[in-house]
Amino acid sequence: MRTKMAQRRNRRSGVEDRWRKADGSPSAADGKGKRWRARYVDDLGREHAKGFSRKVDAQGWLDEVTAAQVTGSYVDPKRGAITFTAFYSQWSKRQVWVKGTMAAMDLAAKSVTFGDTPLIDLRPSHIEGWVKAMQDKKLQPSTIKTRFNNVRSVLRAAERDRLLARDPARNVKLPRVVKGEKSIRIPSPAEVGQLVTSSVEHHEVMRAFVAVAAFAGLRLGEVCGLRVSDVDFLRGEIHVERQSQRGEIRAPKYGSVRTVYVPTGLITELAEHVRKFCPGDDPDRWLWENAKGPWTADVVEPRFARLRERIGLEVTLHDLRHFYASGLIAAGCDVVTVQRAMGHKDATTTLNTYSHLWPRAEDRTRKASEQMFRESTADALRTDQEVNSPDLV
Known part of the structure; x- marks a missing residue:
């Protein structure tokens, strides 16, 4: 026996007079309820109806629904x-x-x-x-x-x-x-130096962690996610491929897998850290770990807070990332270079955060005119000396 499937109704609409039949004679509903009923069938074959006292109101409502269906902005009242x-x-x-x-x-x-x-x-x-x-x-x-x-x-x-x-x-x-200078704090080189050296006295395992944050600009989770194999000790490179967050290992923020080129001093710090705190020969062992696995923010932040309080500095780990970015800019690196080193989503993010650190037009103008001034006065001084000096025999 075949089951009869419900027939889907096509989309249609109209306004009907509940009080009058097609021939104009009174209907059974004459004088009861609202006279005009607007009805339509939506794209899914469902019928919707609404009563109105005036025909013009019924037609106006129906026109709005029809327009919404045509433009694609229609919302089923029940689903909405x-x-x-x-x-x-x-x-x-x-x-x-x-x-x-x-x-x-x-x-x-x-x-x-x-x-x-x-x-x-x-x-x-x-x-x-x-x-x-x-x-x-x-x-x-x-x-x-x-x-x-x-x-x-x-x-x-x-x-x-x-x-x-x-x-x-x-x-x-x-x-x-508010973006710019007031929204970030950049530690001085002396403050960063204090944090790196004082960690030896306080908790030596933090020394290399602080150094990576300050001289490679990695985010906290990215430092926690480093393996020994991520450091190329010969080429002076750190490969950022993951982060450790809330017990999860996942890709860096914005998928910013990248290679950071680091100074020899930082490579030396990491080599010493591996020697002291990373026993074994597995190249994929974590640089910082405990019994639960690689460190996470809940392990690092209390340790860093104690270190910071010990030396009396109002510095956060993220401030060290700003320190790194400011150093790149001061050295003349362009926006794209800084963006890639920092692992920002795009250059706009870099500019929104650090635009005030790049030399402004007036700074460049002043520097250029200063150079012209020195060259011009130096030439004038040499000419004056040649004019006033006695002839050499």
């Missing part, structure tokens, strides 16, 4: 009724995130003030209210921007799934993030 929180709960389970990304996304999603609002009802005003609430809680502009971007990725996913007609976060203004 899902709340932001419910959609995020379903969508996030399908994402291939690492633990750190998952934690950041969960934090952002839980911070919204419109979690119980149906997606179809979301407006820019909801997003603006949430941003203002974060600002009122004294969150840093950079933190607000990060959470906003994370939540916006959820809204864009809902838009792709036709649960939102358009992204309500588009064109929403965020607090200004």
Whole structure:
């Protein structure tokens, strides 16, 4: 026996008079409820209807729905009724995130003030209210921007799934993030020297760790993820291929696998570290590890904090990365060279962080004119000496 399959209805729409039959005579519903009913069938064959007192209102509503279907911005009212929180709960389970990304996304999603609002009802005003609430809680502009971007990725996913007609976060203004000199701290060479040398007295195993952060510019997780085989002792190179984060070994941030060319002094430090703290002959053994595996931030940061407090410096490990970048710039390296050494996503990130360190137009002008001044005065002085000196016999 064959099972009869339900026939899918084609998309159509129309407005009908509930009170009158086709011949104009009263219907059974005459005088009951709203007279005009607008009906349409969507792309999936589902019928939707809504009642109106006036025909012009019914037709206007139907025209809006038809236009939305044509332009691709149509949202099924039933599907669009899902709340932001419910959609995020379903969508996030399908994402291939690492633990750190998952934690950041969960934090952002839980911070919204419109979690119980149906997606179809979301407006820019909801997003603006949430941003203002974060600002009122004294969150840093950079933190607000990060959470906003994370939540916006959820809204864009809902838009792709036709649960939102358009992204309500588009064109929403965020607090200004101040870039440049005030947003970073660059330790002096003397301070870096103190950290490297004092670690011998305090905890010698940290000496090479601090040196790699300061003279190769690696991120904390990247230093933790180094194996002995990642250091080319003959060529003076460190190959950054992974990072150790929250018990996970994964690719560096932004996939920034790279080779960093380092000074002989740092290679000497690493060779001594391997001799003292990395017994064995396995080339893939970790440079810094404990019983749980390679070090992570929860191991390094308390050790560095004790070292910093011991010598009385307000320096973070990330400040050492800024120290490295500033040194490259001072030596005349261009933006792309610094970007590649730092493992930044793009040159824009490098410029946004360090643009104030590169010589400005006025600095270059002053330097050029200073050189011209010295050359010109030197020539004039030589000419004056030749004129006023007695002839040599």
